[in-house]
Amino acid sequence: MKLEGIHHITCITEDAQRNVDFYAGVMGLRLVKKTVNQDNPTVYHLFFGDEGGDPGLDLTFFEYPGVPPGRAGAGMVHRIVWRVASPEALGFWQRRLAEAGIESELGEAGLVFADPEGLVHELAVLVVPDQPLIAKHPEIPADFALQGFHAVRAFSAAPQTSAGLLEALAFEPADGGGWEARGDSRGGLIYYDEPPPEPGLQGAGSAHHVAWASQPREHLEWRQRAIAGGAQPTPEIDRFYFKSIYFREPSGVLFEIATIGPGFTVDEPLEHLGEKLSLPPDFEHLRAEVEPRLRPVRNPRGG
Numbered sequence: 001m002k003l004e005g006i007h008h009i010t011c012i013t014e015d016a017q018r019n020v021d022f023y024a025g026v027m028g029l030r031l032v033k034k035t036v037n038q039d040n041p042t043v044y045h046l047f048f049g050d051e052g053g054d055p056g057l058d059l060t061f062f063e064y065p066g067v068p069p070g071r072a073g074a075g076m077v078h079r080i081v082w083r084v085a086s087p088e089a090l091g092f093w094q095r096r097l098a099e100a101g102i103e104s105e106l107g108e109a110g111l112v113f114a115d116p117e118g119l120v121h122e123l124a125v126l127v128v129p130d131q132p133l134i135a136k137h138p139e140i141p142a143d144f145a146l147q148g149f150h151a152v153r154a155f156s157a158a159p160q161t162s163a164g165l166l167e168a169l170a171f172e173p174a175d176g177g178g179w180e181a182r183g184d185s186r187g188g189l190i191y192y193d194e195p196p197p198e199p200g201l202q203g204a205g206s207a208h209h210v211a212w213a214s215q216p217r218e219h220l221e222w223r224q225r226a227i228a229g230g231a232q233p234t235p236e237i238d239r240f241y242f243k244s245i246y247f248r249e250p251s252g253v254l255f256e257i258a259t260i261g262p263g264f265t266v267d268e269p270l271e272h273l274g275e276k277l278s279l280p281p282d283f284e285h286l287r288a289e290v291e292p293r294l295r296p297v298r299n300p301r302g303g
């Protein structure tokens with residue numbers, strides 16, 4: 001039993017429109033679901049994905065208008081590593097980001113840049129067997145498109161404290177001090193880095209949690225394994241698009257284990273994903289109250 005890499009990564013934005021303009025416009029991802037935060041249904045939860053809205057490329061944001069900028073510190077994800085196909089893709093992104101006014105640095109690791117709110121990304125050329133997950137964008141050739149998540153990098157002052165839980169969750173040590181969860185179809189990693197001296201701060205441009213992908217039939221077994229590894233997971237929560245458990249790993253990073261499916265087509269057809277405000281059945285009765293409070297967002301892709 002193995003986790004199938006990263007399911008999604010959830011972060012915080014202060015401004016949904018700027019967020020959509022950057023991720024659906026500049027980065028070429030598809031806005032695959034526009035819904036509300038189920039733990040606070042007065043704020044948006046935006047999901048950016050590949051064309052099919054698949055686990056493995058699913059970057060999500062809660063919008064908290066007016067929230068001050070965050071700062072990654074110990075126990076927080078501070079960098080998201082994405083796969084791209086080739087060194088030529090890195091050159092393409094360096095030019096495209098520059099045209100959008102985003103500075104980037106091409107180094108040994110890959111192309112590193114921050115989004116308009118300071119969330120750091122790295123695009124890396126990696127040889128993996130995983131099927132590329134890409135979205136269509138008229139200005140981005142498919143050969144250069146983002147292909148899915150490879151890893152998260154988190155800050156930890158004592159990364160060895162996380163080893164036992166990661167082993168209980170069948171992660172395996174990887175090159176460079178990382179830990180890999182690799183299943184039958186996909187893999188993803190977590191790396192730990194020395195934290196800065198200042199404590200972290202949840203806010204705009206910071207990561208909230210990382211979710212690992214589980215086969216639906218194995219989900220409750222993963223919960224038992226998390227308990228056996230010393231974690232205190234929540235009960236299984238039905239998020240409608242997937243089922244989830246949450247727990248903090250010993251370095252302090254908030255982990256989720258989310259099921260692969262049922263997925264984003266459960267309430268919208270594939271060709272119209274993300275166009276309307278989707279409210280899961282348990283939240284539909286709040287539509288008249290919450291929809292007027294959410295600032296409308298214009299999707300550069302249309303819809």
Ligand code: ZN
Nearest residue numbers: 010209211256
């Ligand atoms: Zn999540």
